[in-house]
Amino acid sequence: MNRRYFLRLTGLSGAAMVALPGLGYVSATNKEAAVGVIMQELAYLKLDRKGVEQYVEDYFRNHYINSSFKAQLNLKTCYYLGVTSGNSRLVHEIVHYYLISTDFFLNKMDESRLVKYLGIYNAYARSCSNPFSFLYYPPEVV
Amino acid sequence: MRYNSYDLVVIGTGFASSFFLHKFLRKAPATAKVLVLEKGHFFPHAERVKEKRGEETPYARLNPAYKDTFENHNPEKKWVFTQGFGGSSNCWYGCTPRFMPADFKMKTLYGVGNDWPLQYDDLENYYTQVEEIMSISGPADTPFPKKSGYPLPPHLFATADEILHKEYGNLYISQPTARARVAVNGRNACCASTVCHVCPVNAKFTIENSNMGVYEDPRVELLYGAQVHSLNLEQNVARSANFIKDGKEHRVAGEVIVLGTNALFNANILLNSGDSNPFTGKGIGEQLGLEASVYLHNLENVGGSTWVNANGYMLYDGEHRKEYAACLMESNNAPYYRMERGKWRHIANFRMVFEGLPEAHNYVATTSDSMRPAVHYKGPSEYTLRGVEKMKLKLPEILACLPVEKIVYGKPFDSEAHILGTTRMSANPTEGVVDKHLLHHQYRNLFVLGSGSFTTYTPSNPTLTLSALSLYAADNSF
Structure with missing residues (x-):
């Protein structure tokens, strides 16, 4: 996200944060906003919502967003305004990391299958889990 | 310490020291007395791996963070290494291409830098x-001459690598690597x-898993926590090493002394000792690297069997090196993807690595703390930066x-995790610090090992060559 775009979003966010509750919307928590941006961005996939929520719990643990009002504002703005990963580095980071932490790529990007969260992607917790490697695409398949 | 001498x-105890010792011990008598001084500890x-999983381990506190061991006067430039045994x-990531023959004669062939005092052969x-x-692990056909095959079979290409190999033959090969196939x-x-710095499955060669038998040899005494800060240099002889322990x-004292730390600390010890x-x-x-993300139309790029699947030499050697730097391509197999529906893995990432040149305004100096060298680095050479621009035109x-x-294209990385120069090799003392046997030109019982001895900075990864230099030095000196 470039600076100008961010400032515009921040301004809109400020206005939205004031206006939306007045219009009857309940302000989302940071985690709800994070779940929301994932569900919005990947609306065409069958996501296991409980898995998404668990991912956000895991992802937020020790994340700088917990102590950064600026990042929280950014996230909620993106959520309320439907900003996608192409326009927000934060949304890209959250969604990108979510998807690699699921079985979506292990299932060869099959959109008909329920996408299940497997735990934060960590090669030390699950070695040999690179979903694009020869283990999942052996030579005779490539 | 059992003896005074x-x-x-x-x-x-890194690559340079361990390979030197490996050869030395094969030639030394059974009565030889060898002392190894290691600044850090065994981790x-x-x-x-436990530490990487977030688990507690007392070993994690034994060695200092590398960043705390030197003064970096250019925070935009990182110098990456690891302290402790090994x-x-x-x-390291285990990339082991050989240098090209031309890398050793840059001055003769291209009028750049200097020739190494030894050659590929x-x-x-x-x-x-x-x-x-x-x-x-490596392929049968390579761009550099090779008289014998690699011990292990080559790693598997990903889809894009297969196509590039078909197009370019031995200029695009499965990367020779110490990540076992x-x-x-x-x-x-x-x-x-693809987290090779600490391999989760212990596939990468390290000194710890090397089975070289060096530090188990009864002639060798290994002292941990021994921080060498200087040598006593008298009448063109290195007499002894000074260190702090506990x-x-x-x-x-040593009949022969071997500096086998990295290029920062070898230079610091020599400068502390009055080497003039x-x-x-x-x-x-060092080299300069940057990432090129290549978005592919309807081509799923999958199937590689290691971190760097392949090396591309299409921009490496040739007459262009008279004008601009060679570039080595590394095909990257991390689990990256596009955030675009249906195009997820329609992408290939390459690390483009450019050779550097030694320049006098980049240097290591001593500080008031004899253990902490200072690094002054102004940035990559014009020669290197021209290579980057030409690559973007040709890719x-x-x-x-x-x-x-x-x-x-991404921004240049702040480090390739290689530290080169500071005790460069030359045919005579008017052009460098050590000779082709890595013996100091002035102190003829003092070896100065490692990539600090490199005369010029080819884009190829340095570890294989610095290890071969250690074997060469020990084999031809004892």
Whole structure:
């Protein structure tokens, strides 16, 4: 996200944060906003919502967003305004990391299958889990 | 410490020291007395993996963070290494291409830098020995001459690599690597986890898993926590090494002394000792790398079997090196993807690595703390930066065999995790610090090992060559 775009979003966010509750919307928590941006961005996939929520719990643990009002504002703005990963580095980071932490790529990007969260992607917790490697695409398949 | 004086005193336990010792011990008598002084401590691989999993391990506190061990006067530039037993074998990624023959004669061929005082053919046999010890995986056909095959079979290409190999033959090869293709010598097979600095499955060669037998040899005494800060240089002879252990100052004499720390600390120790060679500490540098993300039209790029699947030499050697830097391509197999529906893995990432040049305004100097060198680095050479610009012009044509949508370049990385120069090798003392046997031009019983000895900074990864140089030096000096 470039600076100008961010400032515009921040301004809109400020206005939205004031206006939306007045219009009857309940302000989302940071985690709800994070779940929301994932569900919005990947609306065409069958996501296991409980898995998404668990991912956000895991992802937020020790994340700088917990102590950064600026990042929280950014996230909620993106959520309320439907900003996608192409326009927000934060949304890209959250969604990108979510998807690699699921079985979506292990299932060869099959959109008909329920996408299940497997735990934060960590090669030390699950070695040999690179979903694009020869283990999942052996030579005779490539 | 059992004795006050040893036949050989070696400082450091990384690649350079370990391969030197390996050859030395094969030639030395059974009565030889060898002392190895290691600044840090042993941090076993299994404990490193535990640390990476977020588990507590007391070993994690034994060695200082590398960043705290020197003064960096250019915070935009990182110099990456690992402290402790085995040195940077604990953080390297296991890439082991040989240098090209032309890399050793840059001045003669291209009028750039200087010629090395030894040539590719001098090292050929030692390259082979290192490849055997490390159980290197690699292809049958390579762009550099090679008299024998690699010990292990090559790693598998990803889809884009297959196409590039078909187009360019031995200019685009499965990367020779110390990440084992099949289980070998106590190591597991690499499974492309792509976090090679600490391999989760212990597939990468390290000094710890090397089975070289060096530090188990009864002639060798290994002292941990021994921080060498200087040598006593008298009448053109290195007499002894001064070190601090457990807060106390110690001195040990050696018939032969070997500096086998990295290029920062080898230079610092020499400068602390009063070495007046005008090249000592000068010319610190390394390669420059940046990522090229190649978006592919309807081509799923999958299937590689390791971190760097392939090396591309299409921009490496040739007359262009008179004008601009060589570039080595690394095909990257991390689990990256596009955030675009249906195009997830329609992408290939390449690390483009450019050679550097030694420049006098980049240097290592001493500080008031004898243990902490200072690094002064102004930035990559114009020669290197011209290479980057030329690459951007040429890459679309080189990749024309792929269905390229677009190429997106990242910013240069702040480090390639190689530290080169500071004790460069030369034919005579007017041009460098050490001779072709890595013996100091002035102190003829003092070896100064490692990539600090490199005369010029080829884009190829340095570890195989610095290890071969250690074998060569020990084999031809004892």
